[in-house]
Amino acid sequence: MTPLPLHRLLAALVVTGLLAACGFGAPSAAPAGPVGRAPELVPGQQVSIVFESYNLGQAGAWSDTFRTLIDEFHAGHPDIRVTAQKPQGSSANPAADAVSSVQAQLSTGSAPDVVQLGFSDMAFTIDQLKAKPLDALVGADAVAAHFDSGHPFAPAARGLAQVGGTTYGIPFVFSTPMLYLNTTLLARAGLDPNRPPSTWAEVQRAALAVRAATGKDGVYVDCVTRTAKDWCLQSVVRSAGGRVLSEDGHRLTYADPPAVEAVSMLAGLVSSGASPKLTQQQAVDAFTRGDLAMILESSSVQATFAKGAAGGGWQLGGVALPTFDGHPAVPTNSGAALYVISDDPAKQRAGWELIRFLTSDRAYTLIAQKIGYLPLRTGLVDDPAGLQAWAAQSPMTRTNIAQLDRMEPWVSFPGTDYLQIRDGMMDAVEQVVLQGADPAATLTTAQQRGAALLPAGS
Amino acid sequence: MLVEVRPPVVTAVAAPVARAPRLRRLRRALVPYLYLAPGLALLAVWVYRPLVQTFQLSFLSWNLLPTSAAEPVGWSNYVRLLTLPEFGDAVWRTVGLIVGLLPFTIIVPVVVGLAARRVTGRAGTVYRALVFAPMLIAPVAGAAVWQWLLDPRAGLVNRVLGGTTNWLQEPGPAQLTIVVVTGWHVLGFAVLVVAAGLAGTNADYADAAAVDGATPGQTTRWVTLPLLSPTLGFLLLMTVLLAAQWSFPLVDTLTSGGPVGATTTVYYLLWDYAFGSFDAGLGAAAGVVFFLGFGVVAMALVWLTERLAVHDA
Numbered sequence: 001m002t003p004l005p006l007h008r009l010l011a012a013l014v015v016t017g018l019l020a021a022c023g024f025g026a027p028s029a030a031p032a033g034p035v036g037r038a039p040e041l042v043p044g045q046q047v048s049i050v051f052e053s054y055n056l057g058q059a060g061a062w063s064d065t066f067r068t069l070i071d072e073f074h075a076g077h078p079d080i081r082v083t084a085q086k087p088q089g090s091s092a093n094p095a096a097d098a099v100s101s102v103q104a105q106l107s108t109g110s111a112p113d114v115v116q117l118g119f120s121d122m123a124f125t126i127d128q129l130k131a132k133p134l135d136a137l138v139g140a141d142a143v144a145a146h147f148d149s150g151h152p153f154a155p156a157a158r159g160l161a162q163v164g165g166t167t168y169g170i171p172f173v174f175s176t177p178m179l180y181l182n183t184t185l186l187a188r189a190g191l192d193p194n195r196p197p198s199t200w201a202e203v204q205r206a207a208l209a210v211r212a213a214t215g216k217d218g219v220y221v222d223c224v225t226r227t228a229k230d231w232c233l234q235s236v237v238r239s240a241g242g243r244v245l246s247e248d249g250h251r252l253t254y255a256d257p258p259a260v261e262a263v264s265m266l267a268g269l270v271s272s273g274a275s276p277k278l279t280q281q282q283a284v285d286a287f288t289r290g291d292l293a294m295i296l297e298s299s300s301v302q303a304t305f306a307k308g309a310a311g312g313g314w315q316l317g318g319v320a321l322p323t324f325d326g327h328p329a330v331p332t333n334s335g336a337a338l339y340v341i342s343d344d345p346a347k348q349r350a351g352w353e354l355i356r357f358l359t360s361d362r363a364y365t366l367i368a369q370k371i372g373y374l375p376l377r378t379g380l381v382d383d384p385a386g387l388q389a390w391a392a393q394s395p396m397t398r399t400n401i402a403q404l405d406r407m408e409p410w411v412s413f414p415g416t417d418y419l420q421i422r423d424g425m426m427d428a429v430e431q432v433v434l435q436g437a438d439p440a441a442t443l444t445t446a447q448q449r450g451a452a453l454l455p456a457g458s
Numbered sequence: 459m460l461v462e463v464r465p466p467v468v469t470a471v472a473a474p475v476a477r478a479p480r481l482r483r484l485r486r487a488l489v490p491y492l493y494l495a496p497g498l499a500l501l502a503v504w505v506y507r508p509l510v511q512t513f514q515l516s517f518l519s520w521n522l523l524p525t526s527a528a529e530p531v532g533w534s535n536y537v538r539l540l541t542l543p544e545f546g547d548a549v550w551r552t553v554g555l556i557v558g559l560l561p562f563t564i565i566v567p568v569v570v571g572l573a574a575r576r577v578t579g580r581a582g583t584v585y586r587a588l589v590f591a592p593m594l595i596a597p598v599a600g601a602a603v604w605q606w607l608l609d610p611r612a613g614l615v616n617r618v619l620g621g622t623t624n625w626l627q628e629p630g631p632a633q634l635t636i637v638v639v640t641g642w643h644v645l646g647f648a649v650l651v652v653a654a655g656l657a658g659t660n661a662d663y664a665d666a667a668a669v670d671g672a673t674p675g676q677t678t679r680w681v682t683l684p685l686l687s688p689t690l691g692f693l694l695l696m697t698v699l700l701a702a703q704w705s706f707p708l709v710d711t712l713t714s715g716g717p718v719g720a721t722t723t724v725y726y727l728l729w730d731y732a733f734g735s736f737d738a739g740l741g742a743a744a745g746v747v748f749f750l751g752f753g754v755v756a757m758a759l760v761w762l763t764e765r766l767a768v769h770d771a
Binding site for chain 2: 024025090091092096100103104106107109128129130217225226227276277278279281282285286289291416417419420423427430431434435
């Protein structure tokens with residue numbers, strides 16, 4: 001009678017368990033079924049949904065406004081419970097965590113139902129995160145009716161979350177690049193506040209004048225770090241006559257001469273001393289404190305700046321994106337659209353109701369006033385019951401809306417590695433602008449490495 | 459984790475037991491394994507299974523989404539990883555971080571530990587509590603405060619130093635910042651370990667040395683420090699293996715690995731591949747390489763410590 005080889009048995013069991021347990025991902029042959037219509041909710045049908053927005057991760061005006069909006073939505077839709085949450089992650093700018101948070105939650109099987117994601121993540125949102133086509137969920141006519149209801153959507157904004165004629169998302173919070181000015185500092189440097197700088201050369205001269213006269217910093221262009229993403233870099237490159245991605249979307253072009261010229265100009269601002277070397281967070285803080293004369297920023301921080309100006313006793317102004325001599329400025333948009341990613345028909349319908357409310361006249365009135373984002377229902381600024389009084393007080397809004405008409409969409413890089421491509425480009429730009437690397441060589445190297453990440457066949 | 463189980467004592471008069479029913483023998487043999495089972499099961503589920511999965515993932519291309527397919531790609535993740543310039547850079551930066559942290563985890567704690575021995579009673583307790591306090595501050599909260607302190611224009615650090623260095627946006631200063639803030643954070647832990655090591659040394663040796671006429675300095679150098687060497691070996695091992703993990707939350711919050719990658723350590727790189735750009739295969743390949751690399755380093759260090767450390771036998 002030999003002793004039982006129990007330890008061997010146990011070891012064998014454990015190893016089998018370890019090896020058997022591991023299958024990853026979906027079977028490769030799983031085709032996604034067509035998305036069906038989400039039926040209208042019947043009265044009394046209780047639905048609870050989760051809404052994730054990076055604006056909820058920003059304390060102050062952003063989260064306060066969003067909580068007010070959700071409360072109002074609950075009052076109007078007693079059967080729908082919305083749990084509003086911010087993205088998981090610890091970036092200084094929660095917008096930087098938005099996609100990874102949704103993806104992480106999807107991979108654990110409990111994703112939010114309605115998400116607010118940036119336009120540069122749109123291709124990924126639709127192809128990989130499987131945002132549901134709204135045209136299929138509620139019907140194309142219902143989507144069109146929503147765009148036209150109340151004060152209609154600006155034509156330039158409507159189609160931003162469309163692919164191949166199908167609407168996947170409703171454009172939501174939104175800005176074009178604005179050059180915010182501390183007119184008090186500019187005046188102290190002997191500059192005429194009625195003739196603000198309109199070209200990059202003038203911006204540099206004004207910035208150097210401020211530095212010489214006041215010892216404060218001149219200008220910060222928030223387009224040069226990974227955290228800033230690339231929306232405003234695209235504006236600057238487009239304004240110099242270049243592109244970061246070819247029009248057919250198959251080739252990276254951010255090392256072409258016009259783009260190199262644009263990045264060199266930004267580097268010149270830093271090397272001449274017109275621009276300090278700051279992180280995004282530091283620059284926004286410095287401008288709010290009154291330590292920086294100009295900043296190229298999204299209007300999402302307009303309310304913060306206004307508060308800083310009121311508290312610090314300086315005047316806030318704002319002008320359009322500066323031009324390169326001989327070229328018109330081409331603003332691109334920052335911001336995000338709202339998408340439904342739930343698979344449950346009741347939650348899909350409830351999600352649509354929430355999106356409708358968040359992009360209504362009422363919501364835009366609140367968001368524009370409290371945060372500063374552009375009201376995409378632009379007629380509101382002429383409506384005495386809407387934003388007319390507010391727009392009269394903040395002339396920057398008119399500038400922002402005027403840029404909307406000549407705006408070009410923020411282009412997203414193709415494929416699943418789009419973030420590595422974008423981050424690689426932004427790292428190269430940061431290296432050139434803030435660390436003084438050679439523009440053409442650095443951008444070319446980054447572009448070659450990025451090109452290897454483009455999807456095959458493009 | 460592992461429980462030592464004494465085998466049942468078999469005496470010479472146990473002959474009838476040999477004829478006992480098979481079931482009873484089996485039961486008796488099974489008992490120790492039952493005691494071990496909960497621990498082993500947890501170890502298998504939480505440590506070995508993820509480890510095996512990491513190895514498997516490193517041969518796949520997958521973006522972690524349950525709806526997308528994982529494609530087998532052979533060794534290509536490893537090839538990509540080893541040809542990426544970021545990889546080598548991150549390894550060297552991690553080495554730099556470890557070297558930079560050694561003063562905080564070994565030199566300063568020994569000095570503080572020796573000095574604190576002279577402070578006795580309640581004052582000593584308060585003193586040690588103060589040194590340990592930074593360890594209790596959540597890294598992300600601490601990082602937020604450091605961010606204000608390090609602001610180039612309004613921050614306290616530059617006001618005191620009178621400079622204009624942007625500590626978070628210039629590569630060299632950013633690396634220094636991460637080392638110092640991580641060091642500040644783990645210093646208390648290292649001091650505590652040294653204090654425990656000192657408390658464990660037998661005071662008789664120092665007394666004997668004093669009787670022989672050794673000065674306090676000679677006693678410290680030739681008696682106390684050698685007796686402390688196992689503790690210092692342990693701290694060295696901890697620093698080498700955990701430096702990149704200790705700094706991770708600070709890197710994530712203060713610099714996000716920047717400026718232009720200057721503070722990207724191996725763990726931040728791994729995390730960025732897997733959860734920043736959702737390239738699970740590449741992240742897993744990096745994980746496997748670091749696991750093996752750190753394993754070799756740990757074995758070498760343990761061997762070295764065993765050889766060099768003085769044991770109070």
